[in-house]
Amino acid sequence: MKHESKQKAEEHQQLAAKSTRENVAREFATTDELLRHDAAQTEVPPVIAERLSKSIEGLPGPARSWWQRIFDR
Amino acid sequence: MWSVSGTHLLCPTHMESIANDSVAAARPLPTPRLATASSPEFAELYDEHSRAVYYLALRYLGDPQKAEDATHDVFLKVYRKLGEFRGDSSFRTWLYRITINHCHNLQQSWNARHLVTNADEAIWETTPTQADSPLRVLETKELGQRIQKALDGLSAEYRLLLLLVADQDMSYEEVANLTEQSPDAVRGKLHRARKMFATLFARSE
Numbered sequence: 002m003k004h005e006s007k008q009k010a011e012e013h014q015q016l017a018a019k020s021t022r023e024n025v026a027r028e029f030a031t032t033d034e035l036l037r038h039d040a041a042q043t044e045v046p047p048v049i050a051e052r053l054s055k056s057i058e059g060l061p062g063p064a065r066s067w068w069q070r071i072f073d074r
Numbered sequence: 075m076w077s078v079s080g081t082h083l084l085c086p087t088h089m090e091s092i093a094n095d096s097v098a099a100a101r102p103l104p105t106p107r108l109a110t111a112s113s114p115e116f117a118e119l120y121d122e123h124s125r126a127v128y129y130l131a132l133r134y135l136g137d138p139q140k141a142e143d144a145t146h147d148v149f150l151k152v153y154r155k156l157g158e159f160r161g162d163s164s165f166r167t168w169l170y171r172i173t174i175n176h177c178h179n180l181q182q183s184w185n186a187r188h189l190v191t192n193a194d195e196a197i198w199e200t201t202p203t204q205a206d207s208p209l210r211v212l213e214t215k216e217l218g219q220r221i222q223k224a225l226d227g228l229s230a231e232y233r234l235l236l237l238l239v240a241d242q243d244m245s246y247e248e249v250a251n252l253t254e255q256s257p258d259a260v261r262g263k264l265h266r267a268r269k270m271f272a273t274l275f276a277r278s279e
Contacts, residue, residue, distance in 0.1 A: 032268045035275075036240035039221050040129040045145070046138075049128070050108040050120065052146050062113050063156035
């Protein structure tokens with residue numbers, strides 16, 4: 002009996018938590034802010050890095066002289 | 075089911091998204107690292123810029139598979155042409171130029187095979203807008219889909235301007251330079267683009 006009421010209480014808490022979460026809203030003041038959030042939450046597929054690693058495997062390295070300029074910026 | 079409350083947009087949500095909301099909002103998702111022992115500097119460039127390139131391609135082209143291919147091709151091009159980077163612009167601007175050209179080419183070849191009709195812009199001038207209202211949404215996995223739907227309703231130029239300006243690393247001058255127009259022209263077009271986006275976003279429930 003005790004166990005049953007504890008279970009019900011837990012269920013009730015879970016539903017309340019779910020309901021609270023479902024009603025939480027996020028506000029974006031501008032389109033830019035919305036798009037920045039979207040960009041930050043967009044996952045870059047890992048397969049791109051894998052494909053790229055394979056693609057450049059047999060290629061000669063990029064010209065070194067320009068690397069320094071890039072990292073100096 | 076989506077509902078509208080005044081000028082605010084409300085939508086149902088996914089529990090996990092909300093549970094992680096505060097964390098997700100503060101921290102961007104990690105970028106998978108590029109494993110290339112032969113060129114660690116290039117791997118660093120990829121780590122730093124791949125999200126920006128992928129996101130631009132994804133939202134500009136509206137297709138995850140095309141965006142994946144485009145990101146791969148752009149970075150491969152960068153690897154080959156890095157010696158041509160003169161440093162006249164920021165590296166991000168140079169990278170975006172390659173990305174935009176690549177995406178344009180992809181779209182042109184796609185458009186050549188399909189009939190494409192653009193929405194009549196005049197309709198937006200007379201449509202009540204929510205451009206100045208906050209965009210209030212419940213966190214959801216569908217948010218990306220709504221954004222894509224709204225972006226798809228814009229012309230390619232407006233879509234591109236919105237995406238470029240949303241990148242905090244890009245100034246109006248850099249966007250103007252990249253899109254070959256004056257900063258004033260960019261501002262004017264952005265004003266219209268934002269109005270149109272807000273209207274389309276509100277309709278995308």
